[in-house]
Amino acid sequence: MITGHFKTDYSADEGIWSNWPKRWGLVAALVGLAIFPFVASNYALLLAGQIGIFIVAVVGLNVLIGYTGLMSLGHGAFFAVGAYTTVAIHHEWPLTFPLITLVISTVVAAAFGVLFGLPSLRVKGLYLAVATLSANFIILFLIEQEWLAEWTGGISGTETPNAVFFGVELVSQQAKYFFIMPVMVLMLLFAQNLFRTRFGRALIAIRDKDYSAEILGIALFSYKLKSFAISAAYCGAAGSLWAYFFPAILPEDFGLNMSITLVVCLVAGGMGRTLGPIFGTILILLVPELLKIVAASITGGDATAQTWVSPTRDILFGLMIIGFLIFEPMGLVNIWDRFWRFMSRWPFAK
Template structure:
């Protein structure tokens, strides 16, 4: 009976795509994305861009929650830092730094600032965990939004009314079209997934996993909890900062309300639904979480016929749907959609010997 994949060398053991089904899936998705960018309509491109931006953020959240075992409800703050950081840097550099060069400066600086704030937010993880750490990170989210909304910083952040964002100019290539932005977002999303996949094949990534499984045992083995917990928060915040930078380039303007608690809960919901601590978990989770509002919108449009009294129920129903998905997967499939696909792929890989 076949019960696994034969690995006859270290190269086989290190290979990420270790069977034909994984290879077919990855290469097939690359072809699908290329065709999607060429032939999809504007509405589908818009939804796909939203998926790509959220995917980068959820992959970052997965580093902290899924791989390191540290609960966080404040990652929307890091997205806000990345979005506002890029916009402010563009405004400060206007007339001094060429537009074609500015994104190559603004994005890395905004990501670095997000990572530094992530280290500060991660400091409570050295003393508390679980619900207490979740509350601490949630407080950080409120603090960042509070600072953005203050009149003192309104000349830079726009305050409550928001701020207009620049169009990215990559060495003379102005991305003023959603389809062009989709290509950029898709490249960054793919690179983010690949980076995290390989991160957890290194000493740092294995230290994160050891802390998740049992932090006291990891410390006895010589793993510095101070160093690696803060590193985990820094890496996670950096990815969310990158998502925020792309969000700023994607939308014509940004508002503080875009980065409030609802966004943090969406990120956590996507991670739970897709599967924590797995590479493909954020991908499946983001697809579900982004498509739920779109499905509700289509259904309500067909049922209400444009009646505003019925259409106003759409927002609370959307929140209820997110809550239902979280409860359902926590009760019946806590490992997420990725675990279901794993069972299917294992059965296909062992066919015709697989049973049940």
């Protein structure tokens, strides 16, 4: 909880930045993001780019799981659709302006989202989770097919283009960073704003109780489909950025592993909050890197001892999921809230 809500009129009540910590927090974050590439190493920039892309996708998943209450274990597929659409567009028209590609990939992914959101009318919860999981397997299977291999590269993957802005090719990590971060910030702002609107409130009503929402006059089917479309669009945009960011992509990059990583980022961060995906993604993507560094310092780069690093990473990942669910089901955001609550009352009460 952040204190300092001193509202004197209704327009202030409607504002996005309702208080000074939010306002200055945003400014500080933006300044930090802008300075970061000039002080960070290439490795840090690589991680930052990856985290930025994942944040876009996880924010999209948050719209579906956190705000609409629909379960999905198949968003890696929409990620794949975005990435492969970008590759296919550049295959046909090599010099397409990156932002146009980004928008087209987003729209195509949204269309797939509507298609695979169709089961959400009939089923929910676990059944929807398995339906989306199936969709993930099916989409990846299609991508691996021979008759699409000209555009997708089939099972062995494909090289991806670099973004070219007005004749400047984005090759270095730093340049790519400046492409990814503005997109990420804009999409974060869009999501934050979405839930101040009638549409966003309708989604929240569906999450809280779908039948009650229907009685209130919210057309369940169309809202659920729109929610699927928006979250798939976010993942599509993330996929497009992913294709620009990495030199090559493989179908198996977008399998169950990615879908579940996205959900885990969301759960670790906290569902139904804008800050949740940011915290969660940073934690989930940085822990394996930390483990790598720790393992390297313990073993001293010994190659034979490295074999246990990957299993240990898996175990740690699994334990983090279970640990969050048992001990902190509201996610990191809850810890953040508790911290600020404590600070605002200190030293008078706990």
